[in-house]
Amino acid sequence: MYPFTPGSYAPRNGWYVAAFCREIGEALLSRWILNQPVVLYRKADGTAVAVDGRCPHRHYPLGESKRVGDAIQCGYHGITFGSDGKCTFVPSQKTIPGVYAIKAYPLVERGLWAWIWPGDPDQADEALIPTLDEIGFNIPGMIPDAFYSMHVKGRYQLLNDNLLDLSHLGYLHATSIGTPDDAATPEVRDLNERRLSSRRFMRNTPMPPYHDRSVYDGPVDRISGMDFYFPGFHAGIGESRIPEDRPQGGRLLHTSRVWHAVTPATKTSCNYFFGMSAPSRDRLEDAKIRLEPVLAEDSFATEEIEKIISTMDALPPELMLKSDVTAVQGRRILQAMMDRERAQDPAGAASERRREDEPV
Template sequence: MYPFTQGSFAVRNGWYVAAFARDVTRDLLARTILGQPVVLYRKQDGTAVAVGGRCPHRHYPLGESCLKGDSIECGYHGIAFGPDGQCTKVPSQAHVPRSYRIPTYPLVEHGIWMFIWMGEPDRADPALLPDLAEIGADGGGMILRPFYSEHVKGRYQLLNDNLLDLTHLAYLHASSIGTEDNASVPEELTREPGVLRSRRHIRDAAPPPVVRTFHGEDIERIDRVVGMDFYLPGFHAGIGDMAVSRSNPVRGGEQLNRSRVYHAVTPETPTSCHYFFAMAAEDEAGLDRMDAYLRPVIAEDKFATEEIEKMLAIVGENPEELLLRSDRNAVEGRRMLQQMMDAERAPA
């Protein structure tokens, strides 16, 4: 499936964000992840769990059912399933077969996110999750806040490609966070096991509109670092540090912004995905401002993804791409994901 080889959809043995932790409560939360129905909820002791979202009797959606204690009671015929997936009650008969159960999935509350593992359960190692200190999400003078959860009618790799090629900031987001330097300044790439990093060090450049919006019209030149760390298969941690250009004789080097952004992309179906955006900044007021300011920016990315998906539906699943030098990071990300999918299909 574009842009992967035929038969490849998504990595299964990997951690994906299923929800923000704040959204998993005693109310049932239904999701489709990697083509599988899933229900998230918290047990009475506060522990979060993820179970299959389809009743095996008549396929009624368990997300449209109810929680009784720590068990889900199907809203169609009252069949109940515990957080371990085992059936605990069949109202129409006394005997409950041990084989009557629903799937369960490893779920880890990590920072503000709920990460789910849809593949082989015995390979679900929490050590593979992004290190919170490394991504600036463990405090350290920064306040972390979940912003938006979006359902996107486009395949997940289109959003991964978007985040792996930040030259688009110069054009798709020209009215807010981008300048032409996002496309023209050379990119530094670093590949590590399970992580792909990119950085652009932009020096003595014109500021994007966001700087003048929040810091005044008198700032003519800035220095900035733009980068993204991709933690495969679907988590991106970005840097957005800005300072007055060192060429300024009075304010040179003065910090204007220090922030981190987090994009989690989770496959839903072959042509749709879930998108979770969060941010960390130094104060609550800054987060309040950016919550409102970035909403249309994220909407632009969603729009672009959905429009490309529409185009793929017209031209077919294997369109020829005329790749550019700036595609190095996105192509490398695709290769790493393809290698993971190929390894999953390889004979044991």
């Protein structure tokens, strides 16, 4: 499945953002993750949990059902499942079949985010979640906040590609956060086993339209970059200073950290979570207003590309540019993750599901 090999669209063994922590409460929260319905909620003790959102009886959505204590009671026939996925009550019979259970997913709250592991739970190592220090969450004087939680009608890799190729900033976002130098400046890349990093160091470059000119209006030295933590979390850095050859050279004018979490929903849609930090609440509130149309532009581009690639009988090959190196590296890393999963379990996810043809 574009841009991966046939049968591949997203790694399963990895930590994805299922929700912002503040989204999860007493009410049942429905969300599709890797082509599966998932329900998130908090137990009475405040612990956040994630379970399969499909009743195994007639596939009724458990997200449209109700809480009974810390359990979920299916709204169709009353079959009840605990937060560990085990069936606790079947109204129509006294015995509870051993096969009656739903999947309970590993879920970890860290920073603004609730992280879910959709794959093999035995491989769910919390050390694989990017640390708050790694993503610039704990910088003194900076205030982090969750901004937007969106559903985008485009496959998840389209948004990953968008975030791995920031040369689009000066064109898709020309009226807000980008300038042509975002494309013209070469990237500096770094890769390790946890993340793929890209930086652009722009000297004496025009300020993007979004930036405040009330204090200084002139060329700046800018840093723009992104760290991609596999398989779907991007930590971005933005910084502008007065150039060294000008009065007050080196003075910091603008700094921010942004976080994009991209989680596959269905094969052709994704969940998109955006948050950022800034030095003050006023800056955060201003950014929340100014950046909403910017994120809408990314969503628009993703959805329009999805319309094309999902409609064409045969998709022509992409004509790559030098600026595509980072995105291609990201694709290859994700493809390698999926290839390893397939090698470990050649039968795939279909082997996990037992066909139920007879009453139990």
